[in-house]
Amino acid sequence: MSTRIRWGILGTGRIAGEFAEGLRHLQDANLTVVASRNQTTADAFASKYGVGKALGTYEALASDPDVDAVYIATPHTSHCDNTLLCLEGGKHVLCEKPFAVNETQVRTMIAKAQEKGLFLMEAMWMRFIPLIRELRKRLAEGVIGEVRMIQADFGFRVDIDPKKRLFSPDLAGGALLDVGIYPIEFSGMILGAPTEIVSLPTLGETGVDEQSAYILKHAKGQLSVLSSAVRTQTSQSAWIYGEKGRIHLSRQFWKASHMDVFLDGKEPESVQCPYEGNGYQFEAREVGECLLAGKLESSVMPHLESIRLIQTMDRIRQQWGLKYPME
Ligand SMILES: NC(=O)c1ccc[n+]([C@@H]2O[C@H](COP(=O)([O-])OP(=O)(O)OC[C@H]3O[C@@H](n4cnc5c(N)ncnc54)[C@H](OP(=O)(O)O)[C@@H]3O)[C@@H](O)[C@H]2O)c1
Structure with missing residues (x-):
């Protein structure tokens, strides 16, 4: 080649x-x-x-x-x-x-x-956005100590159109697979697979989830409090709370170019990782x-991570009793 x-x-x-x-x-x-x-x-x-x-x-x-x-x-x-x-x-x-x-x-x-x-x-x-790589590096270095809790959401509002991909059960529409995947993956990237899941959807008139919330518990008792929506605009931000401080990624956390690091007793630090273009070049x-x-396979997004991610989403849908027609 x-x-x-x-x-x-x-x-x-x-x-x-x-x-x-x-x-x-x-x-x-x-x-x-x-x-x-x-x-x-x-x-x-x-x-x-x-x-x-x-x-x-x-x-x-x-x-x-x-x-x-x-x-x-x-x-x-x-x-x-x-x-x-x-x-x-x-x-x-x-x-x-x-x-x-x-x-x-x-x-x-x-x-x-x-x-x-x-x-x-x-x-x-x-996973390939420069700031996300920097975030993972700093977390691995223990910048905020052990991570205890994560909050993240990805919600936006569009009009219902049963023929559109987002609302069609035949195309596996709904918030979970389309955007819920980001907060779930954000949590998994930092805390690994959940040991317990509690979740609730609001199923809309086409039968798929218009919004959904998920609480994941991880091996050492850490919690992830996550949500997603296609009929509700949300903050689209993420917080990571650790033993020694917290980190905030503002709107569109999945492609952010800056984050704020708050360490207890210190001035907040603004970390910048700007990039050109729309960000798809990195993957x-x-x-x-x-x-x-x-x-x-990639060591940054290996096959095992994709399996872990879909297992979590399968478990969530199982709790709701939501199957797509092709399943
Ligand atoms: N990474 C991201 O940021 C991101 C953002 C948006 C979407 N996505 C993902 O990308 C995928 C596509 O999303 P999209 O928003 O680009 O969708 P879209 O605008 O609806 O486009 C999907 C394309 O797939 C083809 N297609 C094949 N079978 C189809 C069918 N039965 N119905 C409709 N289209 C069909 C069509 O192309 P032809 O007519 O040319 O065959 C269509 O233009 C989804 O899985 C979504 O989760 C990722």
Whole structure:
């Protein structure tokens, strides 16, 4: 493989465009191909983002010789099938979050990547944002002592549209899998898998959760108090409380560029990690670095973390009795 990773994008919706923008901030990446379920949409995307080749089927992308890695940007319910298709075609895969709808699907995807000897990663871009890396480094150094509690929320308000991905049970809509995944992953990244979960949803008229709250208990008694919503605007911030102080990440904590560190008895410290672009370039850079190093998974977002994450979300849905039609 050359040192420039040749990317293909599968699906041409909102996040596909963001990822294409993000790739522009990477020197070692070429966006060579885009694929849609129809040629006209693929052509429109290619012309908007300057992509050389536009394909009218996902199958054509999976077997295209001009692609090293495919970024999958389809609804949650398609992630598993699309990933398997690309792995079968010999492509490395970066697949949007949630990795898939449930643990069975996630394990199937990972097993196929291992069987084929190909790279696979969930596009949990939060973990690659410079400030989040700095946060993890400081926590590991014990800046606030042992972490005792986390609070985080991700909620926004949009109008109900039963045909839209967010509200459609057929597309595994709802707040949990779409945005609840961020506070849950934020907690898991710092405190690991929960030992106990208490959660409640507000199910809307289409049958998926319009808002949901989760309290997770961890091995040493630490607590995570988390929430998510698609019909309620929330602060979208995160607090980490430790034995010696606390850290605050303000609005859009998952892609923040600054945090405030409050240590007991000291002046607050404002930590800045500014970056250019929309932030999606960092996960793509990780994929490129892993491919060049011959790695089949990322040490920053390894397969085990994706399994832990989907297990937590499966357990939460089980408490609610919420199954999607395809399950
Ligand atoms: N990382 C992030 O910050 C972030 C942000 C938003 C979304 N996401 C994730 O990215 C995925 C896509 O989200 P999105 O907001 O980009 O969705 P979207 O705007 O609805 O786009 C999804 C695309 O998937 C393709 N598709 C394939 N099967 C489809 C179906 N049955 N119904 C609708 N579209 C279908 C379509 O592309 P073609 O017509 O070209 O085939 C469509 O444009 C979701 O899993 C979501 O969780 C991540």
